[in-house]
Amino acid sequence: MARRYPWVLAPVPWSNELEFTRGRWHGKPLLSHNTAPRNLLATRRQLRALGKRPGGQDPVAFLYFRCRKAAKIVHANLYLIADAKPVRPMTPARAAALAKAMAARRTCRECGETGWAELPRAHRTCEACLYRAGLAPDSYLHDYLIGEPTLDAAGHAALAAS
Numbered sequence: 001m002a003r004r005y006p007w008v009l010a011p012v013p014w015s016n017e018l019e020f021t022r023g024r025w026h027g028k029p030l031l032s033h034n035t036a037p038r039n040l041l042a043t044r045r046q047l048r049a050l051g052k053r054p055g056g057q058d059p060v061a062f063l064y065f066r067c068r069k070a071a072k073i074v075h076a077n078l079y080l081i082a083d084a085k086p087v088r089p090m091t092p093a094r095a096a097a098l099a100k101a102m103a104a105r106r107t108c109r110e111c112g113e114t115g116w117a118e119l120p121r122a123h124r125t126c127e128a129c130l131y132r133a134g135l136a137p138d139s140y141l142h143d144y145l146i147g148e149p150t151l152d153a154a155g156h157a158a159l160a161a162s
Contacts (some may be wrong), residue, residue, distance in 0.1 A: 005030060005064070013060045014040045014080060022064070025075065029061040036063055041078040048087070055085030 005022035012019050012029050014037065021029040031041075041061060047053060059077035067074045105118045110129035119126060125133075138159055 005032065021061075025062050025064070028059065030075075031061055031063050031078065033063075033065055036061065036078055040081060042081050042084075043076045043078060047079060047081070047084050050081070050084075051087055052081070052084035053087050054079045055083070057083050 007020050008023050009018045010021050010024075010029060012021065020035065022032050022035075023030050042050065043063065044054060057079055060080055061078040063076045063078050064073055065076075066072075102118075103114055105124075106116065107114045107124070108119060108126040108129055109124045110133070111126065113126065115126060123130070130139075
């Protein structure tokens with residue numbers, strides 16, 4: 001059985017010499033774990049840690065690795081550190097806009113109260129308002145409520161069977 005990405009000696013944009021890559025992907029060199037030169041190439045997050053941003057440059061290569069949690073192969077863009085630009089400073093207006101956007105994610109659409117955690121995207125409603133509106137029979141909130149159960153034993157058995 002052949003390797004999915006075999007080793008290839010090819011020209012690369014960051015060096016005048018031929019270097020070993022794992023072939024090409026979307027027309028750019030493909031690199032695997034620990035084969036990219038760390039002093040020349042970086043991912044977007046690595047650039048951010050250095051206080052830089054890609055600055056409009058296209059990726060010069062791709063890094064591939066296997067994500068065990070997602071059980072698939074993931075590709076990351078690699079950028080030249082030398083061509084990266086510094087991160088733009090946070091202005092008071094941008095900070096205010098970000099704070100307003102984050103507060104909107106924590107604000108209940110029913111009662112208008114702002115909580116400390118982001119509400120679920122599907123309904124942006126706090127748990128108290130969900131309870132008042134009526135819960136679905138399979139809602140996780142039934143486990144935390146005190147009072148009369150909404151389902152009898154047969155109803156719970158039907159939920160467990162489905």
